[in-house]
Amino acid sequence: EAQVTQNPRYLITVTGKKLTVTCSQNMNHEYMSWYRQDPGLGLRQIYYSMNVEVTDKGDVPEGYKVSRKEKRNFPLILESPSPNQTSLYFCASSLNRGPLEQYFGPGTRLTVT
């Protein structure tokens, strides 16, 4: 089944404890992206990757890192999480070298205390 998977789906952690949220797609998609969704603010793009080894900042990259060492995986890293990073995170991918017709993962609900 073609899909985007994220792990974990739910995570509660403490301020400053490094964490990684994994994202993987099995559709051989070129483009991948991370978003966070907050009440009243909608979906905001954190980072995106047009292809392997190519990553760019979205609108809210502060406090996050990403890597794209292989096509299928695009992990999101929070080196030192803070409470303002409590949010619902979505990973997405699309076939084209650009964010056309994206497929979203199921989301990761992160709480930082």
Add this chain to the structure above:
Amino acid sequence: RKEVEQDPGPFNVPEGATVAFNCTYSNSASQSFFWYRQDCRKEPKLLMSVYSSGNEDGRFTAQLNRASQYISLLIRDSKLSDSATYLCVVNLGYGGSQGNLIFGKGTKLSVKP
């Protein structure tokens, strides 16, 4: 400033009604436009791409007005299952912003029996 504006609603309509959503965008250089649907606490899913000539998919019609910088979505013969939040999405699609997507905050639709 990059912005995509939508009326948050909620739009409460009876089954069978026709409902229209509008979305305005601020960057006249925007290249690609989409409508996504998001059910409560779920991932967004692509509903339609929006083309300059307009496009129709069953009960859904999307139109783009570049001169006025707005996108519209028309839903005819509303079904209970159409209840969701509809997200307007814009991509600049060129240069350094090729992968950058801007989401509107969404318009909530509730279809009542």
